[in-house]
Amino acid sequence: MMFALVDCNNFYASCERMFNPSLNGRPVVVLSNNDGCVIARSNEAKALGIPMGAPAFQIQLLVERNEVAVFSANFPLYGDMSRRVMTILSEYSPEQEIYSIDECFLNLTGINEDLAAYGLKMRTHVLKWTGIPVSVGMAPTKALAKAANRIAKKFTERTGGSYVIDTDEKRIKALKWLPLEDVWGIGRRQAVKLKAAGMRTAYDFTQADREWVRKNMTIVGVKLQDELNGIPCMEMNPVEKKQSITTTRSFEKAYKSLDELRERITTFAASSAESLRKQNSLCRSLMVFIETNRFGEPFEQYSNNLMVKLPFATSSTIEIVQSAVQGLQKIFKEGYHYKRAGVVLMDFISETNLQPSLFFNSDPRHLSLMQTVDKLNNKFGTHVLKLASQDMRTWKMKQEHLSPAYTTNLNDVIRVKI
DNA sequence: TCTGGGGTCCTAGGACCC
DNA sequence: TCTGGGGTCCTAGGACCC
Numbered sequence: 001m002m003f004a005l006v007d008c009n010n011f012y013a014s015c016e017r018m019f020n021p022s023l024n025g026r027p028v029v030v031l032s033n034n035d036g037c038v039i040a041r042s043n044e045a046k047a048l049g050i051p052m053g054a055p056a057f058q059i060q061l062l063v064e065r066n067e068v069a070v071f072s073a074n075f076p077l078y079g080d081m082s083r084r085v086m087t088i089l090s091e092y093s094p095e096q097e098i099y100s101i102d103e104c105f106l107n108l109t110g111i112n113e114d115l116a117a118y119g120l121k122m123r124t125h126v127l128k129w130t131g132i133p134v135s136v137g138m139a140p141t142k143a144l145a146k147a148a149n150r151i152a153k154k155f156t157e158r159t160g161g162s163y164v165i166d167t168d169e170k171r172i173k174a175l176k177w178l179p180l181e182d183v184w185g186i187g188r189r190q191a192v193k194l195k196a197a198g199m200r201t202a203y204d205f206t207q208a209d210r211e212w213v214r215k216n217m218t219i220v221g222v223k224l225q226d227e228l229n230g231i232p233c234m235e236m237n238p239v240e241k242k243q244s245i246t247t248t249r250s251f252e253k254a255y256k257s258l259d260e261l262r263e264r265i266t267t268f269a270a271s272s273a274e275s276l277r278k279q280n281s282l283c284r285s286l287m288v289f290i291e292t293n294r295f296g297e298p299f300e301q302y303s304n305n306l307m308v309k310l311p312f313a314t315s316s317t318i319e320i321v322q323s324a325v326q327g328l329q330k331i332f333k334e335g336y337h338y339k340r341a342g343v344v345l346m347d348f349i350s351e352t353n354l355q356p357s358l359f360f361n362s363d364p365r366h367l368s369l370m371q372t373v374d375k376l377n378n379k380f381g382t383h384v385l386k387l388a389s390q391d392m393r394t395w396k397m398k399q400e401h402l403s404p405a406y407t408t409n410l411n412d413v414i415r416v417k418i
Numbered sequence: 419t420c421t422g423g424g425g426t427c428c429t430a431g432g433a434c435c436c
Numbered sequence: 437t438c439t440g441g442g443g444t445c446c447t448a449g450g451a452c453c454c
Contacts, residue, residue: 032422039422055421073422100425100454187452218428220452246424253419295421307447342423398420 001232002115002138002166004106005145006089006122008082009133009153011102012040015081016071018131019406019414027068031056034250034398035072072399080407084130092122097236105142107236119152119162139165142234143227146184147174147202171230175203185224190217202228241279241348247271248342252398254293255338261290262325267390268343269324273317276345277374282313282354282362284347286320288327293339304331312357313349316366317373320345321387 008014012030017023027044031037038054048066050059056070063070082101090096093106111118119136126134135156137149144165151174152163165171181191183202193216199205206228213221223233247268255261265288276283291303308327314320324343373385404412 034422035420037421053421057420060420102454185452189451218451220428242425244425248423250422293421340422344424 001140002108002111003140003142003145003236004093004108004115004119004122004136004138005099005142005149006104006106006134006136007149007153008085008102009135010040010042011082011132012071012073012078013042013045014132015078016069016074016403017042018081019403020069023069027066028071029059029063029068030071030073031401032073034252035400036250039073070401072402074403074405076405076408077403081130081132085126085132085134088126088129089122092118095236095238098239105145105236108138115164115166116159116162119164120160123161134161136162137165138163139171140230141227141232143184143224144171144174144230147178147228150178150182168230172203175206175228176201178202180205183224183228185220190221193217241281241350242275243348244344244346245272245275245283246342246344247275248289248340249397250340251338252396254299256336258329258332258334261328261332261338261341263389264341265324265328265343266321266387268341269321270317270387270390272343272345273315273320273370274374274377276320276348277315277370280351281348282315282351283310283320283345284313284349285309286324286327286346287344288324288331288342289344290328290331290338290341292336299337302333302336304333306331311360312362313354314362314366315351316362316370317387318366318369319362321389 013028016030017028023042025044026042027048027050028042029038029045029050030040032039035056037056038050038052038059041050041052045068048062048068050062050068059068062068078101086096086098086104089104089106093108093111095107097105099105108115108118115138119138122136123134126132135149135153137145137147137152139145139148148163148165152159152161155163165174179201180186180194180199181188183205186194186205194205194208197208197212199208206225208225210222210225213225217224226233249264249268251264255264269286269288272286285307287305287307289303289305292299292301294301294303306327308323310319310323376385377383406412406414
């Protein structure tokens with residue numbers, strides 16, 4: 001077996017920079033929705049010590065002193081750039097697993113070439129066609145490919161951004177270099193436990209007693225140990241349908257009334273339902289949740305969630321919204337300052353596997369109605385059609401540093417003067 | 419004033435059944 | 437002191453990922 005893990009460097013920051021070359025060499029950060037906290041940093045921003053996840057207001061001083069370029073997250077742009085990168089990479093293997101917006105696994109088993117050079121070829125190709133720098137790690141297991149990727153990225157000057165672990169010597173050298181907490185699959189919790197047991201590097205972990213690992217880290221830990229020892233346990237996962245679809249947002253200000261929350265929940269449920277239809281699924285239950293400011297202060301805290309079983313499988317926005325709002329009414333309590341809410345759809349079946357029930361079924365008229373709505377919304381841009389109860393008030397996300405929709409809106413396409 | 423959003427998998431323990 | 441035991445299904449919560 002041979003896997004590649006290809007990963008875009010500082011992806012969101014690289015996307016912003018791609019359309020604004022004057023930012024080359026300058027520190028760049030991208031903020032989450034509501035301009036809340038840092039979700040991407042260029043190397044220069046990392047070097048300034050701006051931590052991942054830092055609240056925007058806490059890095060204000062650093063930003064001003066160092067002329068850091070700050071952007072509000074522009075997810076349509078990143079999604080579009082991702083699609084382009086992934087399409088190029090798919091040419092390098094018969095099997096691609098898109099693992100996240102900025103990385104994918106490729107199955108390189110049977111590719112009869114010098115792999116390090118093959119990785120460099122991918123990197124050059126992607127950079128030339130999209131302007132996005134990527135790193136390529138290759139190894140006989142997914143976990144080792146992840147480790148190889150870290151080496152490719154960390155030592156770009158030496159590796160050119162492409163590194164292969166194809167011998168036991170290289171494997172051991174890599175694992176002795178890789179700190180425990182940087183291993184794919186070992187999180188903060190486990191790292192503490194492993195360090196307490198005297199381990200420090202990925203290599204130490206591979207030497208740990210198998211039974212101890214099973215007891216302390218379940219079967220997941222045992223598989224990871226095998227993977228790092230070069231025994232593949234994780235296969236390529238073909239792109240499958242999602243098992244749950246979530247829409248959640250923090251609010252710019254606190255909401256107190258049921259009416260305000262009802263509008264938000266309606267909008268979230270509608271957005272989730274749209275994604276559900278996109279993958280041709282129906283859902284049989286959903287969860288709605290609301291919460292006050294989890295950072296406390298100065299008001300009393302309350303958070304709650306509720307699972308709602310739908311009377312039938314459906315993808316109708318109307319029916320899903322109804323159930324979500326019923327759920328909201330059950331958990332809503334007067335007197336709190338709500339700061340976040342969300343709707344999770346789950347328990348899916350495929351449209352084609354629907355077994356109609358004798359008495360309770362989704363309103364058959366909704367399917368064609370929804371198809372029409374989706375078609376129109378697709379054709380004329382987002383949400384020319386929506387429920388009357390959606391977006392009643394002028395709800396707005398804080399986005400003070402939003403870049404143009406360079407690739408998805410004709411008016412924002414970059415013009416080149418000749 | 420100001421702290422994101424969207425996923426997956428595994429397990430323990432309760433409910434229920436025989 | 438002194439409990440029956442074993443299977444299955446479901447769910448909440450924890451851990452991890454990006």
